[in-house]
Amino acid sequence: MSVKEAAVACAPPWTDVGQHGLSAEARHDDAARFNFLANLNKHMSARVVGGNAIAYESRAREAYRRRTGHDPLDRREIRDAMQGDPYYQMWSSLRRSAMEMRQQAGRSLVLRQAEKLSERAQALSAVSPGTLRLDPSVEIPRYQSAVDNHCMPGSYFAEYIEGDVSAAANYDSGMFATTTGLFGRYLDGAGAGVARWLKALRPDWQPRRILDLGAGLGHNTVPLGRAYPEAEIFAVDVAAPMLRYGHARALSLGASNIVFQQANAERLFFENQSFDFIYSTMFLHETSYSALRNILREADRLLAPGGLHIHLEQPPYHGMSEFEKFLRDWDCYNNNEPFWTTVHDTHMPTLLKELGFQGDRVFETEIHALVETAMPKVAEAVEDFGRGGMWYAFGSERAA
Amino acid sequence: MRSDQNVLPDDILSLSNAASSGKRPHFFDNPDVDRLLAIVLAMAGELAVTRERLDTVERLLETRRVLERELIENYRPDATAARERGAWQLEYIARLLRILQQEAEQMQRGATEPAAEDVSRELASK
Numbered sequence: 001m002s003v004k005e006a007a008v009a010c011a012p013p014w015t016d017v018g019q020h021g022l023s024a025e026a027r028h029d030d031a032a033r034f035n036f037l038a039n040l041n042k043h044m045s046a047r048v049v050g051g052n053a054i055a056y057e058s059r060a061r062e063a064y065r066r067r068t069g070h071d072p073l074d075r076r077e078i079r080d081a082m083q084g085d086p087y088y089q090m091w092s093s094l095r096r097s098a099m100e101m102r103q104q105a106g107r108s109l110v111l112r113q114a115e116k117l118s119e120r121a122q123a124l125s126a127v128s129p130g131t132l133r134l135d136p137s138v139e140i141p142r143y144q145s146a147v148d149n150h151c152m153p154g155s156y157f158a159e160y161i162e163g164d165v166s167a168a169a170n171y172d173s174g175m176f177a178t179t180t181g182l183f184g185r186y187l188d189g190a191g192a193g194v195a196r197w198l199k200a201l202r203p204d205w206q207p208r209r210i211l212d213l214g215a216g217l218g219h220n221t222v223p224l225g226r227a228y229p230e231a232e233i234f235a236v237d238v239a240a241p242m243l244r245y246g247h248a249r250a251l252s253l254g255a256s257n258i259v260f261q262q263a264n265a266e267r268l269f270f271e272n273q274s275f276d277f278i279y280s281t282m283f284l285h286e287t288s289y290s291a292l293r294n295i296l297r298e299a300d301r302l303l304a305p306g307g308l309h310i311h312l313e314q315p316p317y318h319g320m321s322e323f324e325k326f327l328r329d330w331d332c333y334n335n336n337e338p339f340w341t342t343v344h345d346t347h348m349p350t351l352l353k354e355l356g357f358q359g360d361r362v363f364e365t366e367i368h369a370l371v372e373t374a375m376p377k378v379a380e381a382v383e384d385f386g387r388g389g390m391w392y393a394f395g396s397e398r399a400a
Numbered sequence: 401m402r403s404d405q406n407v408l409p410d411d412i413l414s415l416s417n418a419a420s421s422g423k424r425p426h427f428f429d430n431p432d433v434d435r436l437l438a439i440v441l442a443m444a445g446e447l448a449v450t451r452e453r454l455d456t457v458e459r460l461l462e463t464r465r466v467l468e469r470e471l472i473e474n475y476r477p478d479a480t481a482a483r484e485r486g487a488w489q490l491e492y493i494a495r496l497l498r499i500l501q502q503e504a505e506q507m508q509r510g511a512t513e514p515a516a517e518d519v520s521r522e523l524a525s526k
Contacts, residue, residue, distance in 0.1 A: 032448065036445045037445070096427070097441045098441065101441065101445055107417075147421050153419060154420075
């Protein structure tokens with residue numbers, strides 16, 4: 001290289017994002033905004049976040065001890081100790097602003113072409129209208145409506161025009177920057193990782209019916225559709241804009257065996273034991289205490305003999321230092337992820353056993369994103385608290 | 401350039417900038433610091449966008465053999481250009497730091513100047 005080697009690898013350019021039939025038309029400055037944000041995220045996770053530990057060790061803990069007479073005992077007391085620290089305040093304020101700027105960048109890109117995107121979605125979906133099943137009677141649950149998820153104005157479900165897909169287009173456009181390419185060009189690294197894992201576990205197995213819970217725009221459903229072209233796949237979500245967009249996107253990418261079904265994963269109308277494989281990717285942390293249990297009970301009911309289910313999440317807090325838990329909690333309080341902290345405190349294998357799943361082999365594992373050769377790999381990058389291409393996974397396998 | 405990409409109607413602009421629901425946290429003891437930092441970071445973002453656009457222009461000019469970028473790196477202004485550029489820099493800096501100049505002027509004049517609010521009350525009855 002003629003220029004001096006950068007100590008932190010830069011994010012892949014936003015123009016590398018995978019194109020499909022519903023990609024928003026981006027102009028120069030739209031891409032440049034995402035390039036700035038992606039590299040800002042890189043810098044923050046590689047160079048800035050570490051200063052919080054230094055601030056804690058060098059002054060915030062001591063200040064807390066002087067104030068209270070003892071060291072912080074758990075992550076809540078560490079948070080109390082850190083909230084007055086100028087470094088933590090600066091990091092938090094910048095991070096929150098970066099989240100908001102990411103939303104602004106995506107929305108200013110997609111809202112100006114919202115009508116065109118909606119028309120294109122309808123045209124693409126017209127090829128297979130029967131596989132987009134919207135149900136206006138589905139209510140948005142409290143855990144989705146109380147605050148806009150991860151500071152996404154209007155969340156997944158706001159509709160500004162008839163047949164709106166802009167919420168999904170915004171989500172799709174910005175995720176490549178937020179994840180700095182770690183989820184792959186089509187943001188499908190988790191789904192592709194699940195398909196690879198399943199093929200390795202059961203090399204000759206052919207699931208007949210597959211269910212993706214909280215599938216959103218189906219970016220992690222399409223890889224399963226490709227891996228199992230003979231299977232009938234259901235992508236379930238409460239948000240109509242995500243499903244409209246996902247349906248059109250999947251068809252444009254040649255995945256025609258996916259039904260996009262508007263439904264609440266807590267109460268599904270499918271018959272008992274009607275799915276061989278059930279999975280979710282980064283969905284459960286956007287639910288609630290009772291919803292998590294309802295969703296897993298539904299998985300138990302729907303799972304066929306010989307089938308299995310798996311759920312990908314950010315790593316559980318068990319075994320982590322209290323300081324790391326405190327840092328990971330940031331998103332819960334400051335990035336509108338209100339169930340984040342509870343879900344990561346939950347011991348999933350115990351919960352599965354409590355809920356049923358009798359006789360199943362309960363397991364925990366780690367799923368790595370499967371991404372294109374040119375995209376960065378998680379091992380080479382610093383994990384940005386849940387935005388890395390590597391997930392904790394749990395589930396169970398049922399006897400035939 | 402099509403109009404929908406060139407001119408952002410007001411409602412789309414405000415929708416793009418919309419706040420997410422859920423009370424916004426502030427991190428500094430004085431929320432004004434968060435407010436100011438949000439503006440500074442947005443400006444840094446737009447500066448990066450402008451820099452990237454300039455970089456695009458330079459690369460396209462080089463591709464089309466209009467310009468070699470090394471000429472930019474090694475550019476040495478002649479005396480006139482150097483004076484014009486220096487003058488621009490000074491004017492730019494003076495504009496940016498106007499508030500300091502004004503504060504100094506007022507300190508110089510002493511604390512004797514009335515506030516308009518006081519004058520307003522005075523004029524209302526005199």
